[in-house]
Amino acid sequence: MSECQSELCQVRNPSEPFLRNDRVPTIWCPGCGIGTTVNCFTRALIESKCDLDKVSIVSGIGCSGRVAGYMDLDSFHTTHGRAIPFATGLKLARPDLDVVVYSGDGDLFAIGGNHFIHAARRNVNIKVICVNNLIYAMTGGQTAPTTPDHVNSATNPYGTFEPAFNLPQLAEAAGAVYVARWTTFHVRQLAKSMQEMLAKPGFCFIEVLSPCPTYYQRRNKMGEAVDTMKQYKEHSRKKDGASTADAGLSRDGEILVGKFVDRDDREDYYTLLKRHMHASMGDRYEDREALVCQ
């Protein structure tokens, strides 16, 4: 088959240079929002003018856990729930790198929840993007700690009843210095927010609500991906600086979006570590930047 020579075929998506195009098509279902978030992330990287050789992306397990594998960066697809501690080790050994954790709600907040709160408490200088599709999608639609009540899931066939996490509130309470929430409808805001986060020192967190038409919307008779986009458009209310206490989600209720937290009063872990060691050890402290062995 000869390659199409028409002008249209020569047009390239600006995201392409950031992707491992030899791995396309992705495993993601039609209507899935993860690809949209990746598109926003590549735009943020373009705008940030990051040295891409110095950006590492770390994922856990699940649909969003596959993001690392599609990005043309140094990428790490780790174990379920442990992207954050892996990223912590990478960032501490190599403070010159930008380390981004890109994973899903089940991975980051059920099995990995302990690591999230401790990394936020320490204010480790990593950036965490959580694609929240409100369900365990890779394994077939089981309840996540983010699943709202009164929906059906594979493991709550008679409806969910457990209270769900309010992720922005959790992140803020644990100490994150930057907390925002968007949906895959808010592509420009999301890209801008990601760009802002890349420039911000400390533990930063963005939650992106994303449709899972295959396992969440379909099972709950909530229509297709387009219907979810309509829901995101009609039910979302943007309020920068809103109290994260008001950011809880329900099946059909309001979706508060915006930048909720952007604080400068917490030193990041590495800066604090260095300052503390210099102060307490004086000349005995061997200050070494990158821990690269021979």
Place this chain on the structure above:
Amino acid sequence: MQADPKGVLTGTHFLDGDHACCEGALAAGARFSSGYPITPSTEIVERFAARIPTVGGIFIQMEDELAASITLQGAVWGGAKAFTVTSGPGFSLMMEHIGYAAMTETPCVFVDVQRGGPSTGLPTLPAQGDMMQAKWGSHGDYEIIALAPNSPQECFDLTVRAFNLSEQYRVPVMFMMDECVGHMTEKVVIPPASEIEVTPRRRTQKKPADYKLYAPCDDGVPEMVQAGDGYRFHVTGVTHAENGYPVITPQAQDVLVRRLCDKIRNNIDDISLNESIDTADADVVVVAYGITSRVAMRAIQMVRERAPKIGNRKMKIGMFRLITPWPFPEKVIHEMAGHIRGFVVPELNLGQMVHEVQRATGGLAKVIPVSHAGGTVHSPEQIVDAILEAAR
């Protein structure tokens, strides 16, 4: 390559095994450790936390062993040499990440100062009950290397060796101490840095376009890169091809998993280190490791003092000490089995490495286990009785 003098505390010291292990790690070039406190291993990271800021590096106390065992792997892919330290319950929690290190070929060291189990067991008392777990604890097929020191001096020497083997074979190495060796204080001689051989990371010289993350060299081990150097590589615990991309097929699985195992199995002569004492013409050989090997030496002396005979001649007893229990030296044991009457295998467990001895013996000699549930060491008399029985 010679050790970086900055990490080497050259001199003659009076150290316990835990502290000696820490000094070994520093001498080997470890500049990062992520840990979680657990008796009887904590002294290792306590010393590391005190020493590392003077050497140039980081210790971070994580929220649990799950985190500790993966944080260090992030540091390794950033370019550091790194390790973690634990005991039974923590070792159980680390199993998934031992598998991840094996699958992603991340060079690193896991120290397990063994205590009585199962579960919380005997937090402050010795055992050797994690020997099979060290080999088989994570799911799926893989190979690791394990070392078992029997003195504080070896806690130093063999920790250096553990790091070197992990770099040479890009494999997680299990450093299987026990509470006695960890808390025993003896003379430890740390040589000058110039006399400590350190294996450098096997970094590739290839350019990114010519490089594949998991293309093996002749010995089955791929060359390594680190984040930030423009290779844009992909590391995954999913079955993968040589370029690191996930490939979920039986063919890819076969190629990868066989290589992960073969790179250790085919290099056993280089990896294996064991001590043979008077085994050449022995009637009975005691196979032991760790603290139990020292009790066994006392038992052998006691038997020799009694001078038992076989026919008209004096009975001869040898000792075979497993310094690298894994990969198990089955050829050596098999050959020995052909010319001795029996093996005696004392362990601080109810029978673990003895199964390997039995398997390697192939019925050619008697194998007598001397089991012990842990909490203290054997009484030498228990081993004496087994030696006499083996000679019958």
